[in-house]
Amino acid sequence: MRRGGYPSEVAARRARDELLALSREEQAGRSWTVARWLRYWLSTRTRIRPTARMHYTRDVEHFLIPHIGGLILGDLTSRQLNMAFAQIGSTRNRSGQPQTPCTLQHVHTTLRAALSAAVREGLIVDNPARRVELPARARPQAQVWTEARVAEWAATGQRPTIAVWTPGQLASFLDYVRDDRLFALWWLIALRGLRRGEAAGLRWTEVDLHAGQLSVVRQRTTAGYDVHEGPPKSAASRRTVALDQHTVRVLRQHRDRQQQRRRAARAEVGKVCHDSGYVFTGPDGLPLHPGYLTQRLRLLVARAGSPPIRLHDLRHGAATLRAPPART
Structure with a gap:
């Protein structure tokens, strides 16, 4: 460590002695x-x-x-x-x-x-x-996509920072995507409030369709593009989610289709479909990248002609929405 600018050699020696008298931690703070x-x-x-x-x-x-x-x-x-x-x-x-x-x-x-x-x-x-004094941070409040806001968005492209659908808009979207391979995932996020990472990390071993419940014990998150799997966001996030009869029916249908795709893949020469145990997978049977879910929802919302929302906003509406009747 080198320091200069002292008025005399005596002052420099005094500063040196004071430094040497400090603990190693205090010396580190000074150097x-x-x-x-x-x-x-x-x-x-x-x-x-x-x-x-x-x-x-x-x-x-x-x-x-x-x-x-x-x-x-x-x-x-x-x-x-x-x-x-x-x-x-x-x-x-x-x-x-x-x-x-x-x-x-x-x-x-x-x-x-x-x-x-x-x-x-x-x-x-x-x-x-x-x-330290910092500028106040305004916390945006979720706004419902009313007819007036939809009209303004259609005319100007301006949209709320955080927006949620009305029950009718959600029902219309779910009806549009009912044949999508991830229909059950959109249903769970919208009506049971699962986070993106929780849905991506959900395994069939945590789903009890007989008892009508699922357990959130892990999530798949991203750091950059890399995927990391670990415990939920917080202790409160580790929870049991009750499933109504409509949601149980949706998950049963999803499981049946998943098993049919796996059997069909095994019957085709050279085609591989892994039995990874995850509820939501790609065509190869492996778990999905969380970023794909965000991109997929954005595409489906645009195709459905629905007012735009983020994937997290879809979850935010779960607390105030009631599940629409399931179609068979």
Whole structure:
């Protein structure tokens, strides 16, 4: 470690002696840069989900290190951080738009967690990120696709940030996709509130059609394009979902068609269909990539002529919608 700028040799020796009297943790806080600490902190985060690691790494490498990485960890102040976040807020995202308050909040959450770890390790005594002031983040509320909103969307292309269908719009969509290979998946997400990853990771061993229930014990998520399978999003997400008679009938029909496709594939020379045990699979019998479900829903919504919604918005409407009668 090298430091300069002292008015005399005596002052320099005094500073050296003060540093040597500190603990190793305190010495690290006086000598490590913010960049070094952030990367070390990331390397110790061994029990987080791959998606969380990807977001942390993006925040650290893309936002934090370019703006505060060269500062000394122990000298970091809330004034420096406020200036850094003002600079981050003036940059543009991939769409050429200013960084959103949501992005700034995510970056701040990452920095605050990293500096809190530095406090616990004894490198610093206070977390200056606690006093950073950020723009308020407006939380958009889900809006129903009323006739007026549908007309405005058709005329201008403008749509709500979060939108849900009316029961009639949902029934119309489900009627349109009833012959789709993933009809049962759209049904479960829309009417039983499964998340995309939970539906993609659902296995037949977790479905009890006799008792009319299924258990959510895993999910398939993505980090970039890579798929990772693990436990649900939170402890509360590990749950048992009751299935009404219409949903049981839909799942029975889906299982029967899946078994028919598997038998047909076995009868054809050179065609392979795996018995993976997943409820929703591709033509090869293997589980689906979660990103495919998002793309597939977008395509089907456009073909059905329904007002657009995201896959997660389809789930959001489940709490207020009642299941329409199943068609046979």
